Amino acid sequence: MRNYRSFTGPEQAAHFLADELKALSLAGDTSHVVLSGGSTPRLWFEILAQPPYAEAIRWTSLHFWWGDERCVPAQDADSNYGQAKRLLFDHVAIPTGNLHPMRGGEKPEAEARRLSEEIESMVAKQQGLPVFDWIILGMGADGHTASLFPEQTDFSEKRLAVVARHPQSGQKRISLSATQLAACRRLTFLVLGADKAARVSEIFSHPAGSLPYPAARISAAHGPTEWYLDTASASDLPETASTASVSD
Numbered sequence: 001m002r003n004y005r006s007f008t009g010p011e012q013a014a015h016f017l018a019d020e021l022k023a024l025s026l027a028g029d030t031s032h033v034v035l036s037g038g039s040t041p042r043l044w045f046e047i048l049a050q051p052p053y054a055e056a057i058r059w060t061s062l063h064f065w066w067g068d069e070r071c072v073p074a075q076d077a078d079s080n081y082g083q084a085k086r087l088l089f090d091h092v093a094i095p096t097g098n099l100h101p102m103r104g105g106e107k108p109e110a111e112a113r114r115l116s117e118e119i120e121s122m123v124a125k126q127q128g129l130p131v132f133d134w135i136i137l138g139m140g141a142d143g144h145t146a147s148l149f150p151e152q153t154d155f156s157e158k159r160l161a162v163v164a165r166h167p168q169s170g171q172k173r174i175s176l177s178a179t180q181l182a183a184c185r186r187l188t189f190l191v192l193g194a195d196k197a198a199r200v201s202e203i204f205s206h207p208a209g210s211l212p213y214p215a216a217r218i219s220a221a222h223g224p225t226e227w228y229l230d231t232a233s234a235s236d237l238p239e240t241a242s243t244a245s246v247s248d
Contacts, residue, residue, distance in 0.1 A: 002204060004227035006234045010192050013228050014044040017136070017190065018053050024134060025058040031133040032123050034065045034176070036146070037080025040138040040190055045087035059094035063122070067137055068147035068164075068175035069102035079104055102174045108163040112174050116160040119180070129183040130160065131222055137181070139191045143199050143213025147175035150212040154178070178218050187220035194232040201236035 007013040024031050035041065047053060066080055074082045081101035089099060100118060103111050123130035137145045144150060147164040154162075157177040164173045181187070191200060203216040211217065219225040229237075 002208075002225070002227065004204070004229050004234065004237070006229050006231060006237075009230050010043050011047075013190065013192065013230055014047050017044050017188075017228070018047050021048065021062075022053060022057045025061050028061065030061055030063065032063045032065065034067050034132050034135040034137075034181075034184070035080075035084060036067050036136050036138040036190065037069065037083065038138050038140075040192055041136070042083070042087060044190075045084055049088045049091040054092050057092070059092050060098070062094070063098045063100060064089075064094075065100045065119070065132070066102050067135065067145075067181065068173055069104045071104050071108050071172040071174065073105035074101065074103075076104070102161075104174065108172050108174055112159070112161040112163055115174065119160055126183070126222060129180070132184040134186045134188065135181060135184045135220075136188045136190060137215070137218075139189055139196060139199070139215040141195045141199055143203070143211070143215050145189070145215040145218065146181060147173035148178055148181075148214040148218075150214065153214045155214075155217060178214060181218050182221045184220050185223040187218070187223075187225045189215060189225075189227045191227065191233045192230045194235065196233040197236045200227075200229065200233050204237055 007016065024033070048057070069080050070078045072078050074085070076082060081104070102115055119130045123132060125131065139145050142150060149164065149167050152164065152167065155178045157179050159177055160180040162175055162177050164175050165171070166173065199213070203211065203213060208216045
């Protein structure tokens with residue numbers, strides 16, 4: 001079943017996610033969290049960097065990874081890690097060793113291999129694969145997630161990290177594979193904005209296997225897959241004020 005929760009706007013969704021991250025930080029010794037890039041998480045990062053979350057979250061218990069990265073240095077305005085660092089991590093008391101960025105300035109194929117080795121060495125495995133505690137992803141209007149694009153994604157890929165190419169710009173990117181993104185205990189898609197509404201409606205009205213969209217076809221192997229929408233992105237769904245579901 002595919003479930004969603006609809007929020008009145010991005011700020012409400014961001015505060016809900018902030019509360020969830022706080023709860024995770026206090027729940028155990030160490031949790032591994034994968035963050036999305038792009039514009040969607042910006043507000044969430046800004047809220048986390050301010051009171052009460054900046055002080056209330058136990059940052060030492062959280063290790064952060066990224067779902068994908070553009071092949072640019074961290075100082076570049078397009079860097080997903082750079083954005084998270086500027087908006088969030090420069091403002092909270094998190095150990096440097098708890099941040100595990102993809103090194104976008106390195107040669108992409110070599111960096112994908114290095115990243116895979118780091119994940120293998122740090123994240124506990126289940127059924128032979130490293131399993132993240134929580135993965136938060138966005139979705140593009142074309143149905144892509146991380147840097148896995150329609151008609152380009154190998155859903156049976158065995159590697160943990162792959163090199164992808166943006167279909168329009170040709171820009172190279174590093175991305176966790178579909179296999180690795182599914183290897184988690186909780187997967188949350190945060191999808192905001194009216195430009196996503198048509199794709200959200202299509203995903204919720206068709207079986208996942210009949211669609212080419214990575215966002216539709218990737219689900220958590222060891223726990224729930226959640227869709228957090230705002231009123232705009234949920235506007236083409238039959239119910240926008242409460243939780244609903246559709247069978248895969």
